[in-house]
Amino acid sequence: MAENLEKVIQEVTARYGKDRTRMMDIVREVQARLGHVSGAAMDLIAREVKSHRVEVEGVVTFYAFYTDRPKGRHVIRVTDCVTARMRHVDEVVAAFEKELGIRVGETTPDGQITLERTSCIGLCDQGPAALIDDVPVTYISSDKVKSLVRVLRETGDAKKLVKTLGEGNNALDLVHSMVINNIRKRGDVIFAPFESGSAIRNAAAVSPAEVIRSVKTARLRGRGGAGFPAGMKGEFARNAAGDRKFLLCNADEGEPGTFKDRVILTEAPDLLFEGMAVAGYAIGATEGILYLRGEYAYLRPYLEHVLEQRRAKKLLGKGIAGKAGFDFDVRIQLGAGAYICGEESGLIRSCEGLRGSPRDRPPFPVERGYLDLPTVVNNVETLCCAARVLEKGAAWFAQIGSEQSSGTKLFSVSGDCRRPGVYELPFGLTVAEFLKEVGGDDAQAVQVGGPSGTCIDRGQFGRKLGFEDLPTGGSMIVIGPQRDILDVAAAFMEFFVEESCGWCAPCRIGNVLIRERLERIRAGKGLPEDLTYLEELCTTVKKTSRCGLGQTSPNPVATTLQNFRKAYEAKLLPARQDGRQPTFDLRAALSEAVRVQGREPVAH
Amino acid sequence: MAKPKVATASLAGCFGCHMSILDIDDRILKLAELVEFHKSPINDIKKFSERCLVGIIEGGCCNEENVHVLQDFRKNCDLLISLGDCATMGGLPAMRNHVPLEECLAEAYLHGPTVHNPAKQIPNDPEIPLILDKVYPLHEVVKIDLHLPGCPPPADAIWEVLVALLNNKPIDLKYGLLRYD
Amino acid sequence: MSDFTFTIDGVEVPANKGQTILEAADAAGIYIPRLCWARDLAPGGHCRVCTVLVNGRPQSACTHPAGPKMVVEHDTPEIRAWRKNVVEMLFVEGNHYCMFCEKSGNCELQAMGYRLGITTPKYPYMFPQRAVDATHPDVMVDHNRCIACGRCVRASRDLDGKNVFQFVQRGHHVRVAVNAEGGLGRTNLSAADKAAQLCPVGAILVKRVGYAVPVGRRLYDVKPIGSDIEAKRAATPSGK
């Protein structure tokens, strides 16, 4: 065994050139071969790549999909996403627990199966869903659990769980997935037919500066959430000192309720890679990385295949489109279950083989990013838009959508509506129009932009979706009248507590405290003053946290406190006259002593 | 006009904070002019018979009796002061909060290195108040109006707080009086 | 000569290119509270106690470069409240028994509590289970008191060149771990290392030197933390 360990580590580290910046790949592969990354493995990896054991440990323990402890041969990860909770995922989990005879977090005694929960896995429109090993399993109901476990045990191969194939490219041999695309509305930008090479040819015909000018004229803004003007970002990187620059595509898609990038990766990877090449050309980068969230690992073989095809067609590699000096290639970097790696500087760190904690800015990635070199990070959809701008022209693109939000937007729609799925719609429609489209007219609320966005009430359904009013990275969770808004907020807080990277104090501690007080209120033990307590706490976390996660993580509570205050007030106890804390329960506090000492309290 | 009344109690504490109250030296006489001590270990009054302006409590809540005394104070005092680290955060006794109660009792009465207990029995007289699952800071059991930490809080701090309270003045401790040790 | 000036709470402050807001403030005798920052170490941005508003946006003063004409707000009631809240969070996150802590009187967290007037945190104590590592002959780590400021991580990596410490886990499970399976005693840390000296709290302590200074003469017994910096301002004629 020890020899085997040594051999495995030698092989794996050698494959990645003993390069410590490839730690993500090294750890993933060591774990794939040995089941977990033990302390001894960490020592050896550190030795081989000239790092330190504790650095390796830092990485292994940061990512949810890595483990330093043995797990079962198969790992079932049931999503904990709020949309799955709406569909009774708890019953599914209970069914798994019953079938396997273990609790969440445990492994069956025969060492075969580990049961876990995981944050949103991007299958909100077809949940409850789970990842079984790398295989996404959708529409799970408690009565299907038995057969899932049986097949897994009998075949020892999670792929065998795929009985029916999804539509489109999901059915390709290289994908072989039951996931469905659920494209409900195709627009002209993302889901229109595309001829590979058309954008690259147009780009290569003009100077990089002109490519940037086109993107600026098109008024393209980032689709990842923040809406930063894409042309301006490109220009910063282009003008940054140095010859070696990078273009990173952010396919981490971790915001609960978002899954549109998955559909692009499945159905329009050519458009995306075209956009990456064009962007690389524009900023002067010859190297690109597609950071693919670990949950989408099942798409990797297909994406590698598309990259190969493009290399063969001279749309990738050296002298693209026959133009000397137009060199660009892409490698795929898999993530491993960490929402924070969607934040651009966290993503960069992860690509460098480090813990995915963000950096302080300045310096911005466009000055000092990947390997401390100028780097542009763009969302999948942004890069697709860029390709289309080059293909069809800036003016064509700019006339779609609204004044400050040109183009179309992909919306990932889930929750209480009749037609969940992906919609490509021009920017600028109202929430009411949107709800009509998706069949969610009776919604009491819409979570716009996922948990880090805002939860709006009916009174705000006249607002417009777009950067000028209600920005969204695409996550749209419809909340029906039957829901308790505090349950939704609680699920979101759970997510942020889970996903905080822990670097900075307010986010690391504050989110736990927000959750505690929200739970107190949900348990019917809240006092009126708890609302002010929560407001002040939310403000502190938002104002003092280091990155976008902590700066938005209190939003589920902060925005519902603002828009659904009555829901909170309805759960509060009246102000107390006796000065006793409702959270202190003498009976409960004594129950352990009653058990241990075997008698009742002295005074009742 | 009747003098405002002050009550004090020591819960899961060591009486150190009470010693600190007495430590205000000759000012204790001045204090006696300003207030009347009601229920307190200082004068051994056992039951509240009148409403008090201020209740001063040392020690956290470690057993059921502590809780009842504290609730009684809350009922009978206008203002409650949580005095000393044990009251404000559990203090030394709260070190057991990191160990389950059962283990704690076993360590204290059976297995601890200094234990001499040939009968191998954990005290369990029906008269002994049952122990809580952990030691609670006072403000987790009842609402507290004022916290004064310290182990013990300096006598000067206690004095300044009381004088400010009695004169309805804002409390502004000078540096060195707010301390946690 | 300074490269440019900017203002902190309306006071004009000179600064040089490359200086952070916190460094420029220090030089001008304005003390911005901080916990994870330490001289000679690259800033970490962990504690956020140094949060200021830069042209209206919150930033950590220890990481943010000073810039010409910047308008910095620092000592406002609003910002004071944020800082106090964050320090209170640090107190409830760990187990701080100051009454018997060796670091008491010399502890920056405690001193910050004093300076910000914290009598008791408004947040519930978490009373977490944390370990003590006493495997090293000369240095101990008491995780109960660690505030995850990362000084030991940076000092060991950047000053000692040893990488003895690193963060492991994530979120509220984050803790500092050491570069060996069997604890600190198995690492090459020496008591003379910067990493053993720079802990702001009583989490990393050199053994057998505790309680050496009598109460009353410890670092923060008489004067609040930051007084040394503020003294500079009082001394300069232009300051007031």
Ligand SMILES: Cc1cc2nc3c(=O)[nH]c(=O)nc-3n(C[C@H](O)[C@H](O)[C@H](O)COP(=O)(O)O)c2cc1C
């Ligand atoms: C916590 C957090 C998570 C994020 N996750 C993503 C993500 O999954 N995908 C994404 O494109 N952007 C994400 N972002 C935004 C990125 O930081 C960055 O702004 C974006 O990738 C830039 O691309 P764009 O300009 O094309 O939108 C996230 C930001 C934060 C703070």
Ligand code: SF4
């Ligand atoms: S805000 Fe949260 S996620 Fe961001 S750096 Fe701080 S701890 Fe990490």
Ligand code: SF4
């Ligand atoms: S580390 Fe500081 S705050 Fe914590 S117990 Fe020790 S002296 Fe008190």
Ligand code: SF4
């Ligand atoms: S051990 Fe000390 S120096 Fe290291 S992170 Fe914790 S508090 Fe900071």
Ligand code: FES
């Ligand atoms: S001192 Fe600036 S974040 Fe800690």
